Amino acid sequence: MLALKNKATNSLLKSEKKSLLRFLVLYTAMVMLMIMLLSVFYYQGQEKLMLAQERATLSKYAYIQTKRLKVLHHFFDERTTYPRDPRFRSAIYDNEFVKIFSLAKEENIYFDKEIYIAGNMIHFIETLDNYYLGARYLVIEVDDDTGWRTEIWRRIFGYGSVIFIFFMLFGFYLAKLFLKPMRDSIVLLDRFIKDTTHELNAPLSAILANIEMMDMDVMAEKNKKRLARINIAAKTVSTLYQDLTYLTLEHERRNEDELVEIKPLLEDRVEYFNAWIQSKKLECLMDMEDVTIIIDKRKLTRVIDNLISNAIKYNQRGGTIGIELREGMLMIWDTGIGIEKEKIPLMFDRYMRFDESEGGFGIGLSIVKKILDEYHILIEVESEVKKGTRMILKW
C-alpha cells in the first residue's frame, strides 16, 4: 500500500505540481496577510490599553500643572517662571495653536488627539476652560518606556509563528485532501493497467511467435503484404506492452547492469522494426562505431525501442531515419513532423502526446527520461517543426 501511494505521488504531473505550488504560495500569502492584520489589531489594542492606563496619570499631571498655571496667571509679571516638574515636560498653546511656552522636546503637536505616542514619547493634550496665561491647550509630555512594546512584539512573534505553523500544517492537509481524488484515479489507472498488462502477455507472444513461424514462400504477394502489416501492428502492440510492463512491473525489479555492446543491439532493434520501416518507405542511415556501456540491457532496449519507434511513427512517408553512434554519444534523428520549442520541456511528461492523429499512450518518452536519469545520461532534443527531430544522448 505504501509503495502504491509513493508511486502515485511520483506520478504527479508537472502541471499538477505547479498548481499545488500555486495553491501553497497563495495560501501562504493569505495566512501571512491574516497574521499581519491580526498583529496590527492586537498591537493597536495593546497600545490603546497602555494609553488608557497612562491617561489616568497624565491627566493627574495636567490637573496639577493647570493649578500652577492659575497661580502664575494671577501673579503674572511679578512672577514669570514657568512651573516645572521632574515627572513630565509640558507646554502651553493658545487657541490659535500658537506656542506660548514649551518645555517639551516635540514641537509638532497633534491637537486633534487627546493622547498619542510619537517618537517614543507620549503626549497628552488637555483643553483648559480658563485660558491661564492665554493658554487654551496644555500639553503634557512623558518618555514612553518601550518595555511594553518589546513585550508586544515578543508576543506577536511567538503567537504569530505558532498560528503560522498551525495554518501551514492545515494547508498541507488541505492540499492533500484536494489532491486525493486525483491521486486515487491515478492509482486506480495504474492498477488497471497493471492487471491488463499481465493478461496481454500470453496472446501477444502467441501472435508474434506464429507470425514468425508462417511460411512466407507459399504465400501470395497480396497476403505477404497483409502479413507484414499484421507483423507491424503486433510489434507496435508489443512495444507498448513492453513499456507498460516496464512502467508497472519492471521498475520494481532490481537492475541487472552489464557491459552492453550498443552497436549490435541497435542493429537488432532496427531489424525488429524493419517491416514498419519498409512499409513507410523510410531510408535508414546508420553510422556507428563500436561502443560499450554498463547498463541494464532491458532498460537500454526500452530507450532505443522508444526512440526508434518515435522516429518511425512521426516520420513522413519516404523520409529518413538516422542513427549515429560515437563514444559517449548516441543520436537518433528523423525527418518527421518535429515539435515546437515550447513543448520540448513537456514532452517527457507522462501522457503527453503532440499529434492527436498518432496513436500511443505517450508513456514512451517518460520511460526514456526515467531510465536516462537513473543512469545519469543526458538527453538533448533539437527539433524544428515539419523538418525533423534529433534526440542526442550523452554520457
Next chain:
Amino acid sequence: MVKKFLLMATLIMSGMFAEDAYERHCVPCHAPLPTSLQRMFMNHLLVYGGEHNFKAALKHYLRYPSKDISVMSDLFIDNFGIKEKSTLSDEELDEAIDIYWSKFKVFNKLK
C-alpha cells in the same frame, strides 16, 4: 530752575508719549483706577485667550461696554461703574489695542 527743567522734561516726555494711541486714549482714563491695565489684560486674557479672539473681544467691549460681559468683578464695577462707550475711530482703536496687546502679551516673557 531745576524745577522748570523737570517740568519741561515731563511736558516733552508726555508730548512724546502722546504720539502713542494707547498712551493717549487708554492710560489717562485708567490711571486713577485701582486695577492696573496689566491685571485687566490678564483678566481679559483668561476669558478670551489667543490674539485674534482677545483683540476682537476687546474691541467689541470698548465699543459696547456692559456689566454682563465685563471681566471685572462686580465689586469693582459697583465702585467704579462701567466704562463709557469709546468714540474712537476704528483705526485708532485697533492701533491702541495692538499696542496694548504687544505691551502685555505673555509670549517670550516666561522663563
